[in-house]
Amino acid sequence: MSQQKILLYYGFTPVSDPFAVRLWQQTLCESLNLRGRILISPHGMNGTVGGEIKDLKRYIKGTKMYPGMKDVDFKWSQGSREDFPRLSVKDRSEIVAFGAADELIVDEHGVVGGGIHLKPAEVNALVAERGDDVVFFDGRNGFEAKIGKFRNAIVPEVETTHDFIRELESGKYDHLKNKPIVTYCTGGVRCEILSSVMINRGFEEVYQIDGGIVRYGEAYGNQGLWDGSLYVFDKRMVIDFEPNPREIGECELCHGHTKYFHNCSNQDCRKLIVLCPQCQVKHQPANCTHVVAPLS
Secondary structure, eight states, rough: OOEEEEEEEEOOOOOOHHHHHHHHHHHHHHHTEEEEEEEEEETEEEEEEEEEEEHHHHHHHHHSSSSOOOOOOEEEEEEOOOOOOEEEEEEOOSSSOOOOTTTEEEEEETTTTTOOEEEEHHHHHHHHHHGGGEEEEEEEOOGGGEEEETOOOOOOSSGGGGGGGHHTTTTTTGGGGGEEEEEEEEEHHHHHHHHHHHHTTTTOOEETTTTTHHHHHHHHHTTTSSEEEEEEEETTTTEEESSOOOOOEEEEOOOOOEOOEEEOOOOOOOOOEEEEHHHHTSSSSOOTGGSSOOOO
């Protein structure tokens, strides 16, 4: 019986010809019958792919042959090829669209001038030592934090990563510039850039969680400083690190606790609505007009 899983990874390394790397990755994935999303830029590669475990192992071996990708941390997650509608391999100016392509510097060792990497145990040690002085700073899109975040974290008012630079330059976080700040995101890639952008704007002590929320959750499950569930950008939508996590999401209709998102049924709308299973059934087809209507 076949076994499938999902891999997520990123690697910051100079890429002289992103288009050529895109063609190579497209051919490699097609030969292994993988689906998922891969972005290549002059700064490196970022990918999430699903398929047979044996094929994913071949993919890792092949991708690590590229200069600068040898030591990349490939993270395994429950899931399959079917969690992705297709294979998408693209070359872009950035592997995460912060609008910081011109200020991001990478070499064969990764991002130059980024935050200090902390292993999960080192994150807990920093909090134990510095207490409430430590600020967790969410590096994801704002909606992702609705169902899971680090305890007492700051969640910037951003809809996409394009908004982070404007948000940081607004002045509303200037009082944190001399605080120890731990940035975090799903697998770590967004924080590689966010931490660099923050340091460039005067934040003095910036850290990032090595491997992101995924590695922290694998280490501590429901027992650490992370509360709730993790949003992911595929058909799974939500993953947990242990059964029965604390549900911090609030259903936008009945206001009960939940961890589930629901796609708006309006095909022209891309909004994700936080809805409990009961309200998803009750309000079919559920769309975002329901959440602003009075409750009956």
